[in-house]
Amino acid sequence: MGDGGGSNRNKPEWLQQYDLIGKIGEGTYGLVFLARIKSSSNRGKSIAIKKFKQSKDGDGVSPTAIREIMLLREITHENVVKLVNVHINHVDMSLYLAFDYAEHDLYEIIRHHRDKVNQSINQYTVKSLLWQLLNGLNYLHSNWIIHRDLKPSNILVMGEGEEHGVVKIADFGLARIYQAPLKPLSENGVVVTIWYRAPELLLGAKHYTSAVDMWAVGCIFAELLTLKPLFQGAEVKATPNPFQLDQLDKIFKVLGHPTLEKWPSLANLPHWQQDTQHIQAHKYDNTSLYSVVHLSPKSPAYDLLSKMLEYDPRKRITAAQALEHEYFKIEPQPGRNAFVPCQPGETFVNYPTRPVDTTTDFEGTTSMQSSQPVSSGAAVSGSMPGSHVSNRSVPRPMNVSGMQRIPHQAMQAYNLTSQAGMGGGMNPGGIPMQRGVPQQQLRRKDQMGMPGYPPPQKSRRI
Amino acid sequence: MADFLTSTHRAKWIFSPQQLDEKYRAANQRAKQILEKCGATLMEVDVDGSLSYPEPQITAKDGAEKHARTKSLSIEEEQCIRVFYENKLQEVCNNFRFPHKIQATALIYFKRFYLQWSVMEHQPKHIMLTCIYAACKIEENHVSAEELGKGISQDHQMILNNEMIVYQSLEFDLIVYAPYRSVEGFINDMEEFCNAGDDQLQMLKTLQMTARSEVDKMMLTDAPLLFPPGQLALAALYNSNAFHKVIDFDSYLGSMFSRQNSMHTISELFESLNAIDSLVRKYKVPSDKELKHINRKLKSCWGHSTHDESKKREKKSKHKSKKSSNEAQTMPSLV
Structure with missing residues (x-):
């Protein structure tokens, strides 16, 4: 060398x-x-x-x-x-x-607040980051793409410049189009942080839906509020796809035990069915999510968060619905530059460069x-x-x-x-070649306005 | 995936017949010039993925003689070769029992690849297999190159050697829309349109089956490069319905147009459907005799037969040995 x-x-x-x-x-x-x-x-x-x-x-x-x-x-x-x-x-x-x-990402921003400035992220910034994250996610989901690996380090934020404070969802290495059946992550031999993993996946669900991304957003939202991971389970390292008991336990402790009444399809999930680790045994009743995230149970922020952390993926709020939530309509309203509020007077933090x-x-x-x-x-x-x-x-x-x-x-x-x-x-080889692409660009044969390419599933969650 | 309306497929890979002709002509022309200059046209994909044309013939006498002997393929002959290998591609996919989607994706890759290159420059057998390999990767039906190669008793190294050039030639636009899903979508729509009862649902199933095999035929023509998948699907259903007479197609189209703000008129749509139909009708598989003749020409364009064979073997033996980046970068290629 x-x-x-x-x-x-x-x-x-x-x-x-x-x-x-x-x-x-x-x-x-x-x-x-x-x-x-x-x-x-x-x-x-x-x-x-x-x-x-x-x-x-x-x-x-x-x-x-x-x-x-x-x-x-x-x-x-x-x-x-x-x-x-x-x-x-x-x-x-x-x-x-x-x-x-x-220049920035949510992992570094959260860390900076927790370890350096020792102060929570201001409400305008939290709300703007969350809104933009949902906005990007809504776009992906409406294009039938599930990200599958949302976590703070994959949510980037632009540094100074024209796009200062704009959120960018990154790292699509695990993203999938969900018209085709999606194989479990373990089959791809990929390791993913379990802290943001949805309960249906932890319980062995074979198919992904866009709801898994919304669970992760809920976890990220809580982390933005408290500066620490909401469900910090200890990962079982084994192959393939071990049962993550501790992660589930962390979730149950905060959200209460899931029940078949609230989540009917729970009965079909492999790990629940087999119950080899006695997860069906009811342990936690008192839900204390609001106290964990220091929110009033009546606040719109809490309402939105609890809808993102809904056990039943079919009932979980979608990105499109979340964008319409009251939380985003009350002051402070979210803005394009998540770091610098439109109203003067608010203090904001200068984040260190990467x-x-x-x-x-x-x-x-x-x-x-x-x-x-x-x-x-x-x-x-x-x-x-x-x-x-x-x-x-x-x-x-x-x-x-x-x-x-x-x-x-x-x-x-x-x-x-x-x-x-x-x-x-x-x-x-430097051989002269036809440069066809620009012409290709000009010619756009329009698709007939017709149901030529149908949505993959007829029964999409509304 | 995603939305066809904003796709690279729609934006970049649907052409007019004139554009298509122009592309085939340009690739053919380039190969012809290479043949005149070098005496052979086949590009070598080296172990480091770089491409090179054969060495120009320096000894004037020998070169001139050889050039006189070697004739390049015509555009029509190139077409025959592509048709042959597209059929082969379907065959291989069927033998592996790959889903339709993979077959269609591989076919579209193959077609797009040979918009950029002549069959004289890249061996269609290799490209065909590489396209299948790539389609499997993209459609999450991963098959190892080794497995694929074994299945047809071919050295899988050439699949791996060609993989990057295939992606590059496709400009990394790897999500393609086959008409099969569109057929499904229209059938669903038709079920609603005629408020189908059990009998009719059964007939619509039959309609769908026939339409699918109509699409299979279209996929072997240039149609996928000329029309969006929705129109291909509709043309297939139109033909299928002409045979089974399940629904009143005209009134179905009428209702469809009344429900949506189309940028097209019904007559424009019919023009497309007719054009697609005539492509399918005109399609013909070359005879064995023709193919034999073209193949012989093609092989001599590739320079197979003379000293190049030994050179090839030499290259092959290098496959396994990984060179350091330094060495490989300074290794000369031909201009």
């Missing part, structure tokens, strides 16, 4: 349009980097680049990456993260997804020459030029002496938004 490996020296062309700042996240799927655009038209614009790990040998291109791309290609909404570009590293068949960068690990390069390898502390987030923001990172990213000329042929670019940009089409990505 020496001075950081070949990645810097033979920097692929697509990478040269960015200044790499550093690593900002890591998950089972791979790594997320912060980068800035170099080109004059968008100079300095921040981009989050999600690098997907190569999938298992013999499995081809990562299905998670492909699924995320295919969904994001079809959807556009202010409260859903925007996919700007897809880059391919042909060397290891890995995919790099470029998104508009969001911590950036500037020691990690795109290959995920840590460079030897820098040993900056990882947590020095503030030091990174807005002071990039001159740092060692940009020095490193200067492409060095490649030694091609003696070679007649032009080295190909191992990575090719695939510009999705500009519809530049086949130009860059498809034509490594």
Whole structure:
């Protein structure tokens, strides 16, 4: 590897349009980097680049990456993260997804209030965050997409700029279209935080409905109010899909035991039926949700929350209904910039910028020459030029002496938004190609206004 | 998924007949030029996923001779090859008992792929299998490449080698709308329209079955690239109803139009239905003799037969050895 490996020296062309700042996240799927655009038209614009790990040998291109791309290609909404570009590293068949960068997320915001400023999030901000989250979710659900992995760290909020304080739902790696039967998460071999998991899933329901997302929103709402996870169960780690007794117990303790009267289809759920852990044994009666979240049982906020945390998924409030709830009609009313209330006088918090690990390069390898502390987030923001990172990213000329042929670019940009089409990505040999895409764009043969594409289920929850 | 009206399928992948001709012509033309320049047209997908055309023939005499011998495929001949492999694709999917949806998705991928490329550039057998593999992945019916390859006794590595180029050629627009669900939707609508009793419900079931096999036929033509799935479904139902005579189709369409603000008139719709019908009627599978002849030409375009075979074997043996990114990036490709 020496001075950081070949990645810097033979920097692929697509990478040269960015200044790499550093690593900002890591998950089972791979790594997320912060980068800035170099080109004059968008100079300095921040981009989050999600690098997907190569999938298992013999499995081809990562299905998670492909699924995320295919969904994001079809959807556009202010409260859903925007996919700007897809880059391919042909060397290891890995995919790099470029998104508009969001400086904040609910996980960091909640943590900041809990650990740093020691004060709850103001009501305007809570309400605006929740409203926008529901707004994005309503869009997804009306497009038959279930997110399946909503949690605070997946709910992003834009930093300073034109979209300051705007919520963006992110991470669609587990999202599914729900016309087709959905396989349980465990079958996909994916690990998901259990704290936001709906009770029907914990009890072994085989099929997902959009109601699982609403449960997660309820949990997130409560967490925004109290700054701690509502149902913080201890996860049973086993495969496949172990029964999460402690998580259910945490839920029952707060919401009371579910009953067949309130939730008739409970009887059909595998874990309830089998009752191997005696979950049917009635333990908790007193529901104390309002005291846990410090709300008056008569307040609209409590009313909305309890409707999101309804046991029976069929009775649980939908995103569309939630948006119409009285909570959003009373003062303070939700706004587009969740951080800065329209009415002056309200105090608001300045959130820290995201911590950036500037020691990690795109290959995920840590460079030897820098040993900056990882947590020095503030030091990174807005002071990039001159740092060692940009020095490193200067492409060095490649030694091609003696070679007649032009080295190909191992990575090719695939510009999705500009519809530049086949130009860059498809034509490594430099052969002139027809650029058909712009014309394709113009021609829109209209679908007849007819029930040509029916909703997947006739009996959709109203 | 989602909404067809806002889909990439509707926005980018439904063409006019002229646009379609233009695309086929352009791909054919490009392959022709490559053939003249290089003496062969097949692109190699290397282990690192990069693409390259064959090396140009440098020795003028040898090259000239070879070029004189090798003739490129005509647009019509390319069409025959695609038709052949689309039938093969259906066959493979049937053998694996994949759901209809997967077959339809794979077929649409295959068609879209060959809007960008000529069959002279990418072997349709490989692309066909890769399209099936990709469709399985997208439709959550994951089948490993190895399994798929085994099922038809093919080396699965070529599926994996081609996977990325397929996604790229599809511009990552991977959600496609097959007409089967639309048929279902119309049948539901018809049940309500004629307030169907048990007898009629049974007849509508028959209508649906026949319409589905009508759609199967359409999926082998260019129709899916020319018309939205709703119209394809309606055309299939129209034909099916002409046979079974279950409902009064004209008054059904009339009621449909009265219920919705359509951007089209009934006569425009009929024009589309007729056009779809004539595509199905004109469809023909090339004879074995024709295919044999075209295949021979195609193989010589690919440069199969001469020294290229040994080169190919050499490449294959490299498959397993993973090179470091550094090496692979500096590896030259051809321009």
